[in-house]
Amino acid sequence: MGDLTALLRECTPQVLAAVVRRYGDFEACEDAVQEALIAAVQQWPVSGVPEQPRSWLITVAARRRVETLRNETARRRREETVRHDPAPEVRGDDELALLLLCCHPALSVPAQVTLTLRAVGGLTTAEIARALLLPEATVGQRISRAKQRIRESGVGFERSAPEERLTAVRHVLYLIFNEGHTASSGDALNRVELTREAIRLTRQLHRRLPDDGETAGLLALMLLTDARRPARTGPDGALIPLAEQDRGRWDAGMIAEGVALITRTLASAPIGPVQVQAAIAAIHDEAARPEDTDWPQILILYGMLHALAPSPVVTLNRIVASAMVHGPEPGLAALDRVTEVPMRHRVAAVRAHLLEMAGDHSGAREQYRLAARLTLSRPEQRYLESRAVRLH
Amino acid sequence: MKYLILIQSNPQSLAVWETLTDQQRTDFGLGHLRLTEEMRDAGVLVVSEGLGDPALAVQVSVRDGRTITSDGPYAEVKEHLAGFYLIDVADLDEAVAWAAKAPDAAYTRVEVRPILDMSTWEI
Numbered sequence: 001m002g003d004l005t006a007l008l009r010e011c012t013p014q015v016l017a018a019v020v021r022r023y024g025d026f027e028a029c030e031d032a033v034q035e036a037l038i039a040a041v042q043q044w045p046v047s048g049v050p051e052q053p054r055s056w057l058i059t060v061a062a063r064r065r066v067e068t069l070r071n072e073t074a075r076r077r078r079e080e081t082v083r084h085d086p087a088p089e090v091r092g093d094d095e096l097a098l099l100l101l102c103c104h105p106a107l108s109v110p111a112q113v114t115l116t117l118r119a120v121g122g123l124t125t126a127e128i129a130r131a132l133l134l135p136e137a138t139v140g141q142r143i144s145r146a147k148q149r150i151r152e153s154g155v156g157f158e159r160s161a162p163e164e165r166l167t168a169v170r171h172v173l174y175l176i177f178n179e180g181h182t183a184s185s186g187d188a189l190n191r192v193e194l195t196r197e198a199i200r201l202t203r204q205l206h207r208r209l210p211d212d213g214e215t216a217g218l219l220a221l222m223l224l225t226d227a228r229r230p231a232r233t234g235p236d237g238a239l240i241p242l243a244e245q246d247r248g249r250w251d252a253g254m255i256a257e258g259v260a261l262i263t264r265t266l267a268s269a270p271i272g273p274v275q276v277q278a279a280i281a282a283i284h285d286e287a288a289r290p291e292d293t294d295w296p297q298i299l300i301l302y303g304m305l306h307a308l309a310p311s312p313v314v315t316l317n318r319i320v321a322s323a324m325v326h327g328p329e330p331g332l333a334a335l336d337r338v339t340e341v342p343m344r345h346r347v348a349a350v351r352a353h354l355l356e357m358a359g360d361h362s363g364a365r366e367q368y369r370l371a372a373r374l375t376l377s378r379p380e381q382r383y384l385e386s387r388a389v390r391l392h
Numbered sequence: 393m394k395y396l397i398l399i400q401s402n403p404q405s406l407a408v409w410e411t412l413t414d415q416q417r418t419d420f421g422l423g424h425l426r427l428t429e430e431m432r433d434a435g436v437l438v439v440s441e442g443l444g445d446p447a448l449a450v451q452v453s454v455r456d457g458r459t460i461t462s463d464g465p466y467a468e469v470k471e472h473l474a475g476f477y478l479i480d481v482a483d484l485d486e487a488v489a490w491a492a493k494a495p496d497a498a499y500t501r502v503e504v505r506p507i508l509d510m511s512t513w514e515i
Binding site for chain 1: 432433434435436437438439480481482486506
């Protein structure tokens with residue numbers, strides 16, 4: 001009996017995925033799968049475990065699902081549908097095909113994110129709404145619009161993935177991760193759910209495409225970033241910057257997995273920007289104390305990242321790394337060249353930091369204050385103000 | 393990305409309002425209702441409200457743990473927020489396209505502001 005329970009548990013997620021994939025409506029499919037499991041517990045001890053237990057469960061669950069579906073409509077149509085509808089089956093490449101479908105370029109990025117959470121992640125509309133801080137009606141509408149759009153554009157399951165389509169999938173997975181990771185607003189618990197979901201889905205994609213360097217890099221980046229989550233916020237919800245985090249609270253298991261993965265990947269796959277970001281995260285995570293951080297290595301990696309995927313954020317981080325290696329002076333000059341409006345407060349914060357390093361306390365204080373005025377984030381404001389006060 | 397579309401009331405918009413016919417005023421109001429509906433159907437609407445008369449506003453402050461209220465805004469305030477749409481869209485271009493559909497945009501102007509995005513912060 002213990003063996004049977006273990007077997008059923010192992011089958012359940014795959015059976016559920018197959019039925020949800022075919023019929024949608026996670027809740028109803030979940031009920032149907034539960035009924036199939038009950039049937040198995042009653043019948044298998046008598047009749048013996050079927051040769052393909054998974055297929056057996058899917059067939060029964062699918063039949064239950066169709067019955068519920070059709071009970072609300074004409075009985076005659078139900079009979080026909082039940083007879084002609086072949087049972088869905090588990091296919092190894094179903095998850096990738098489903099991801100590609102959900103991240104299809106015919107859909108807007110917010111639609112891709114929502115549909116992925118629903119169709120691949122199996123989250124309910126209510127769960128997605130809570131996690132994305134949107135009204136449930138908006139999420140429901142977005143999902144049905146996305147499905148409608150897919151129907152209209154005639155997009156179907158694709159079993160192979162050109163690089164630009166995979167880039168879109170990785171982008172959506174990273175957006176889901178970031179929604180959960182950044183603390184801009186919202187109930188932390190629901191946001192953490194998104195982080196976990198993103199890691200789970202990226203893990204699946206990595207399992208499907210083990211040789212794809214950027215996918216492996218993305219999984220490593222997520223693990224290495226999420227490992228720091230327990231230390232990222234104080235008891236009052238204030239953000240704690242990397243240099244001041246209690247590193248004993250970092251998740252050592254996740255760090256070990258992430259480091260091993262990115263090390264293996266860098267040695268074997270063609271280099272890409274996500275892998276470089278993961279490598280940077282790995283170096284931070286491997287330092288037992290902030291002063292142990294291998295900044296020369298980080299500076300080299302930011303140089304690579306700047307060449308592969310330049311952005312104002314990369315420029316700024318590269319300046320910080322350079323200051324840690326060569327001292328603050330060249331960085332202060334380079335900062336004047338970062339003029340993007342959304343970066344203004346972060347430029348001020350970095351300038352404050354570099355001035356403090358250079359021993360110019362009054363200049364640093366002024367820049368910390370400026371940065372605090374420019375940012376809209378309360379935790380960030382508190383942090384910057386506390387830095388300014390410390391310099392008195 | 394979430395964006396806030398701000399509908400301001402100011403001397404300029406009030407002057408325009410004075411020149412509108414009854415029919416135009418009706419269309420204006422219906423235009424906002426339709427826009428809300430269209431945003432909801434498209435799955436981009438977070439929330440949308442029109443604000444009450446600024447004469448009903450109350451200023452709230454806390455000093456020494458005591459909540460102090462006073463009526464406001466003051467007489468010299470010429471511009472006030474009349475309503476807003478909070479939407480969730482792919483980018484600024486899409487937000488601007490929605491803002492352009494606000495009836496006010498045809499007469500005066502509306503403002504689009506991004507909601508704070510911390511997704512690129514390295515913490």
